[in-house]
Amino acid sequence: DAGVIQSPRHEVTEMGQEVTLRCKPISGHDYLFWYRQTMMRGLELLIYFNNNVPIDDSGMPEDRFSAKMPNASFSTLKIQPSEPRDSAVYFCASSTTGGWGTDTQYFGPGTRLTVL
Amino acid sequence: GNSVTQMEGPVTLSEEAFLTINCTYTATGYPSLFWYVQYPGEGLQLLLKATKADDKGSNKGFEATYRKETTSFHLEKGSVQVSDSAVYFCALIPPRGSNYQLIWGAGTKLIIKP
Numbered sequence: 001d002a003g004v005i006q007s008p009r010h011e012v013t014e015m016g017q018e019v020t021l022r023c024k025p026i027s028g029h030d031y032l033f034w035y036r037q038t039m040m041r042g043l044e045l046l047i048y049f050n051n052n053v054p055i056d057d058s059g060m061p062e063d064r065f066s067a068k069m070p071n072a073s074f075s076t077l078k079i080q081p082s083e084p085r086d087s088a089v090y091f092c093a094s095s096t097t098g099g100w101g102t103d104t105q106y107f108g109p110g111t112r113l114t115v116l
Numbered sequence: 117g118n119s120v121t122q123m124e125g126p127v128t129l130s131e132e133a134f135l136t137i138n139c140t141y142t143a144t145g146y147p148s149l150f151w152y153v154q155y156p157g158e159g160l161q162l163l164l165k166a167t168k169a170d171d172k173g174s175n176k177g178f179e180a181t182y183r184k185e186t187t188s189f190h191l192e193k194g195s196v197q198v199s200d201s202a203v204y205f206c207a208l209i210p211p212r213g214s215n216y217q218l219i220w221g222a223g224t225k226l227i228i229k230p
Contacts, residue, residue, distance in 0.1 A: 033217070033218075042220075042222050042223055043160075043205065043220050043223065045217060045218075056217065091159055091160070093159075093160075103209075104162045104165070105152075105162070105218060107159030107160045107161065108159055109158060109159050110159050
């Protein structure tokens with residue numbers, strides 16, 4: 001398997017622009033997670049899906065952030081409008097609940113977002 | 117609630133030194149425990165895990181034992197290499213019945229000098 005795929009790998013945009021990050025989970029995985037990583041705040045869970053349904057979005061910073069999972073093989077994280085404080089590395093991860101608590105989360109390579 | 121506490125970094129060691137990175141947790145019941153590693157410029161990857169008390173997870177020379185009595189899951193390696201330089205994250209998944217998600221520690225940066 002190719003692993004979790006994220007695109008783009010790097011994104012540079014100007015404040016106020018819309019940004020869309022994309023993720024393709026590992027085939028057969030029924031959980032998908034979006035994380036944000038910064039030096040100041042570390043690794044933060046933003047939202048996660050189970051069988052394409054959002055389960056917990058309490059980590060989404062504000063209404064400027066939205067996430068969708070229209071099917072089992074694709075998810076997007078959108079920021080509109082973007083702000084300089086959104087600059088971070090965004091990771092997508094997927095896992096399967098074949099056995100509760102034993103499952104590994106597989107991370108993508110991340111998208112490094114810079115908002116000028 | 118559930119939480120994970122790791123020792124603050126960075127931890128700087130010389131090659132072939134003994135490594136311990138402390139991790140303690142708070143959770144009801146018996147969570148599953150994990151160590152993930154993040155190499156520079158990469159995503160996180162699972163290093164090892166343990167799903168019940170007294171289990172020992174091991175991989176690539178690293179070990180950690182699930183200690184229920186001390187609520188700890190300390191990471192150890194007998195002889196570190198420069199290639200072990202990375203950020204190490206301790207994490208737990210709460211027992212079944214809770215929300216299914218990893219609860220993460222803050223991460224510990226490890227620097228190994230030749």
